[in-house]
Amino acid sequence: MSESERFEILVLGSGAGGKLLAWHMAQSGRRTAVVERRWIGGSCPNVNCMPSKNEIHSAKVASLVRHGAEYGARTGPVEIDMGTVRELKRHMVDRQIAAHLHNYEASGTELIMGSGRFVAPRTLEVQLNDGGTRLLVGDRVFINVRFADPNTYSEQDRQHNYLQSSYPPFTYAVTTDPLSGIRDGILHRPRTDPLVMQVDSQSEFWQLHGSLNVVDGVGNPVAIPDNVRLYFVGNTAHAFISGSFLFPTPGTAPLCSNPTPGSGLNWETLRATLRNLDRWAVGNGQDNGEGNGQGNSQGTEPPKSNYPSLLDGTLVTRNAAAAAFPAIPNVIFPRCTTLTSC
Numbered sequence: 001m002s003e004s005e006r007f008e009i010l011v012l013g014s015g016a017g018g019k020l021l022a023w024h025m026a027q028s029g030r031r032t033a034v035v036e037r038r039w040i041g042g043s044c045p046n047v048n049c050m051p052s053k054n055e056i057h058s059a060k061v062a063s064l065v066r067h068g069a070e071y072g073a074r075t076g077p078v079e080i081d082m083g084t085v086r087e088l089k090r091h092m093v094d095r096q097i098a099a100h101l102h103n104y105e106a107s108g109t110e111l112i113m114g115s116g117r118f119v120a121p122r123t124l125e126v127q128l129n130d131g132g133t134r135l136l137v138g139d140r141v142f143i144n145v146r147f148a149d150p151n152t153y154s155e156q157d158r159q160h161n162y163l164q165s166s167y168p169p170f171t172y173a174v175t176t177d178p179l180s181g182i183r184d185g186i187l188h189r190p191r192t193d194p195l196v197m198q199v200d201s202q203s204e205f206w207q208l209h210g211s212l213n214v215v216d217g218v219g220n221p222v223a224i225p226d227n228v229r230l231y232f233v234g235n236t237a238h239a240f241i242s243g244s245f246l247f248p249t250p251g252t253a254p255l256c257s258n259p260t261p262g263s264g265l266n267w268e269t270l271r272a273t274l275r276n277l278d279r280w281a282v283g284n285g286q287d288n289g290e291g292n293g294q295g296n297s298q299g300t301e302p303p304k305s306n307y308p309s310l311l312d313g314t315l316v317t318r319n320a321a322a323a324a325f326p327a328i329p330n331v332i333f334p335r336c337t338t339l340t341s342c
């Protein structure tokens with residue numbers, strides 16, 4: 001074990017809060033260090049906010065060109081070069097990283113690239129990316145990393161250390177998580193479990209762990225309990241924001257945005273859901289309360305769940321998806337999932 005080094009300010013994670021705090025503290029003369037394992041500046045400039053907007057901008061340009069004729073600007077056939085789209089984005093990210101490194105240097109903050117973990121109060125052991133370890137003690141330690149939370153999204157494309165952001169139970173039914181062996185469910189007290197209706201956009205299903213409601217960690221189907229309904233609103237973005245990055249264009253909506261509704265929450269679906277939930281719960285006013293697997297009430301049965309499912313073929317296995325993925329220049333089907341290393 002290396003000798004410990006003392007800092008007045010020690011920050012774990014170089015995300016939005018951590019880096020600004022560190023730069024400010026260092027500028028005011030405090031010996032400051034930030035420990036970051038991968039993203040200089042955090043996820044926002046590297047893989048989240050800014051790269052996504054950069055790609056959306058490319059999509060917007062493509063959309064404008066495609067719809068040019070509707071505005072009187074005729075062009076020839078349009079071809080998307082994903083390699084250029086990616087390079088443009090990478091160039092933007094590189095500039096962001098350079099600007100961050102400049103700020104680290106100018107403020108006098110030491111950036112330590114490695115993975116940190118607490119080994120004692122206010123003490124971090126850092127596994128350095130270049131090899132070796134450092135032991136850092138902070139007079140004050142600030143944490144800018146996320147902790148285990150079953151609802152934190154999977155970060156499939158950029159990290160696969162499953163348990164960092166994932167902890168069972170993932171779904172309503174009581175199941176045994178195939179990786180951790182933990183047996184648990186969000187609902188496991190039949191006498192008191194509520195009726196549940198969950199409405200998800202496409203983004204929630206694919207990106208935010210929603211799929212783990214119906215598929216376990218190794219891809220086996222998971223049954224939905226009778227007192228739960230899972231409703232999937234296809235072709236919708238995060239929080240049902242459809243087309244929010246786009247101005248209305250005539251003709252077909254660009255970027256596959258859902259023409260109903262134009263923006264904001266999908267109020268129609270949620271209102272209908274609330275009404276159905278009320279009827280389901282109240283019904284004729286009686287509640288059997290027995291947890292007999294038939295649902296907790298004797299109300300009006302709501303519509304069946306329509307979540308994509310392996311059981312009815314509305315969901316396919318990863319291998320089937322990989323086989324059907326179209327050949328797009330410079331685009332590869334993800335080689336790994338949250339649960340399997342690349």
Ligand SMILES: Cc1cc2nc3c(=O)[nH]c(=O)nc-3n(C[C@H](O)[C@H](O)[C@H](O)COP(=O)(O)OP(=O)(O)OC[C@H]3O[C@@H](n4cnc5c(N)ncnc54)[C@H](O)[C@@H]3O)c2cc1C
Nearest residue numbers: 013014015016036037039042043044048049052115116145
């Ligand atoms: C596609 C996408 C688009 C988005 N667009 C927007 C947007 O337009 N506007 C907006 O406001 N928000 C947006 N967000 C959300 C935004 O990116 C996040 O809310 C924000 O980046 C979170 O910042 P943070 O500092 O909490 O975490 P992070 O930026 O994730 O910072 C945590 C850092 O800690 C590091 N770390 C973790 N564990 C360790 C460890 N043990 N040792 C060392 N380092 C460690 C990580 O590598 C990471 O760099 C978007 C998110 C996504 C996924």
